[in-house]
Amino acid sequence: MMAISKEVTENAEVGRKGILDAAAQLFGRQGYGAVSLRMIAEAAGIKAGSIYYHFASKDAIITEILDAGIQAVHDEVGDRLAALDADAPARDVLRAVIRGHLSALLEHGDYTSANVRIFGQVPPAVRDANLPVRRAYESFLDGLLSDLQAQGAIRGDINLPRFRLMLIGALNATLEWFDPQKGDAEGLADDYADMFLTGILNRDGEKT
Amino acid sequence: MMAISKEVTENAEVGRKGILDAAAQLFGRQGYGAVSLRMIAEAAGIKAGSIYYHFASKDAIITEILDAGIQAVHDEVGDRLAALDADAPARDVLRAVIRGHLSALLEHGDYTSANVRIFGQVPPAVRDANLPVRRAYESFLDGLLSDLQAQGAIRGDINLPRFRLMLIGALNATLEWFDPQKGDAEGLADDYADMFLTGILNRDGEKT
DNA sequence: CCGCCTACCTAACGCTTGTTAGGCTGCGAG
DNA sequence: CTCGCAGCCTAACAAGCGTTAGGTAGGCGG
Numbered sequence: 152m153m154a155i156s157k158e159v160t161e162n163a164e165v166g167r168k169g170i171l172d173a174a175a176q177l178f179g180r181q182g183y184g185a186v187s188l189r190m191i192a193e194a195a196g197i198k199a200g201s202i203y204y205h206f207a208s209k210d211a212i213i214t215e216i217l218d219a220g221i222q223a224v225h226d227e228v229g230d231r232l233a234a235l236d237a238d239a240p241a242r243d244v245l246r247a248v249i250r251g252h253l254s255a256l257l258e259h260g261d262y263t264s265a266n267v268r269i270f271g272q273v274p275p276a277v278r279d280a281n282l283p284v285r286r287a288y289e290s291f292l293d294g295l296l297s298d299l300q301a302q303g304a305i306r307g308d309i310n311l312p313r314f315r316l317m318l319i320g321a322l323n324a325t326l327e328w329f330d331p332q333k334g335d336a337e338g339l340a341d342d343y344a345d346m347f348l349t350g351i352l353n354r355d356g357e358k359t
Numbered sequence: 360m361m362a363i364s365k366e367v368t369e370n371a372e373v374g375r376k377g378i379l380d381a382a383a384q385l386f387g388r389q390g391y392g393a394v395s396l397r398m399i400a401e402a403a404g405i406k407a408g409s410i411y412y413h414f415a416s417k418d419a420i421i422t423e424i425l426d427a428g429i430q431a432v433h434d435e436v437g438d439r440l441a442a443l444d445a446d447a448p449a450r451d452v453l454r455a456v457i458r459g460h461l462s463a464l465l466e467h468g469d470y471t472s473a474n475v476r477i478f479g480q481v482p483p484a485v486r487d488a489n490l491p492v493r494r495a496y497e498s499f500l501d502g503l504l505s506d507l508q509a510q511g512a513i514r515g516d517i518n519l520p521r522f523r524l525m526l527i528g529a530l531n532a533t534l535e536w537f538d539p540q541k542g543d544a545e546g547l548a549d550d551y552a553d554m555f556l557t558g559i560l561n562r563d564g565e566k567t
Numbered sequence: 568c569c570g571c572c573t574a575c576c577t578a579a580c581g582c583t584t585g586t587t588a589g590g591c592t593g594c595g596a597g
Numbered sequence: 598c599t600c601g602c603a604g605c606c607t608a609a610c611a612a613g614c615g616t617t618a619g620g621t622a623g624g625c626g627g
Contacts (some may be wrong), residue, residue, distance in 0.1 A: 198575075201615080208615080245445075320529045346555070347558065351517050353512055373605095395584060396586085397583090406607080411587080
């Protein structure tokens with residue numbers, strides 16, 4: 152009884168959540184194809200056949216992870232924006248978006264990085280199932296950018312859907328090289344924000 | 360004899376190159392895990408076992424494709440730069456880089472898009488084998504950017520390695536959504552160049 | 568105590584994959 | 598004509614995979 156109780160305590164992540172957590176971590180690190188159910192089961196402390204008690208299929212696991220990943224980013228970005236003053240300048244708004252996105256991706260990001268890492272690899276049906284959540288986040292960003300452009304804060308000639316694609320593409324690519332143990336995600340976010348917002352050319356003429 | 364000769368003519372890509380071409384196309388479209396040797400062989404008009412006459416392993420095919428993909432981008436960017444005047448302004452130089460990269464990726468890009476698409480999915484040893492070619496391109500870009508910064512054309516406070524990562528990340532991400540049948544890659548390149556170089560904020564104050 | 572339910576285990580299945588070893592054919596050169 | 602080589606075919610193998618069906622054990626409630 153006491154021994155069993157200790158075991159349950161240590162394997163607090165056993166069960167459905169444990170499987171999802173283990174899978175998200177493995178997919179985020181190793182990609183889709185390199186992760187088998189046997190690997191996930193082992194990381195979760197069970198055997199592969201047992202996974203079917205909790206999930207109908209491998210794809211069902213992946214579908215949940217993909218959705219949770221995008222939702223986590225959306226929520227983090229939303230939280231960062233909510234923490235701003237109502238009249239915060241556009242620069243602060245956009246910086247908050249970039250900070251939120253990178254934080255969700257690089258610092259709390261098993262599910263998020265799994266999504267970014269494997270979305271393009273999963274079977275088409277699984278990918279399609281993730282589109283609604285994905286599109287909700289995209290629309291959220293598009294709306295925000297559109298408002299900022301309407302206010303005159305963002306240049307009127309900027310193609311906003313393209314900018315959003317460019318932004319997300321660049322942010323998600325950080326996953327391949329950024330090491331949270333070595334680097335400062337917030338500093339990275341601020342560097343990126345600066346470059347996106349102000350551009351890299353020296354505006355005091357082409358030469359100093 | 361005549362019938363055989365016709366057959367050879369129509370299967371002009373049979374052999375080593377035919378296998379590589381077929382594989383690059385399949386990998387670029389479907390990713391790493393979804394493409395088997397049997398699929399590649401079928402697309403090349405042969406049977407899977409025959410591939411071993413030309414290549415030692417599946418990984419050997421992939422290794423060649425990855426290298427050719429990066430080299431194609433590097434060459435295209437190099438050609439675009441060589442076509443510029445020696446005193447071309449920084450804006451034109453950087454635009455040429457972006458145009459070259461996107462052209463190689465989106466318009467002549469089986470090998471290139473295969474590289475971008477599958478690099479993160481292949482076994483670690485295969486990935487490592489691609490690093491020298493990859494690093495050569497990165498160094499090339501870094502050197503260019505460094506020169507432009509030294510000339511004062513790029514702001515002195517820009518972290519160039521980060522900018523280069525951001526740039527390549529954004530450019531490569533276009534592969535996931537851009538359709539060359541529907542869109543204008545050069546227009547896209549110029550949009551991206553404008554945003555990267557000038558930034559998106561309205562510099563006539565935060566509001567018009 | 569018994570039965571039910573939760574949460575797992577196990578052995579096996581069918582399928583797919585990369586690969587191998589042996590074979591065949593056509594063409595060109597001697 | 599013969600031989601050698603290039604370039605393929607074929608059947609099979611071993612390994613790994615997602616999945617299934619049947620089983621077990623523990624805990625809880627009646």
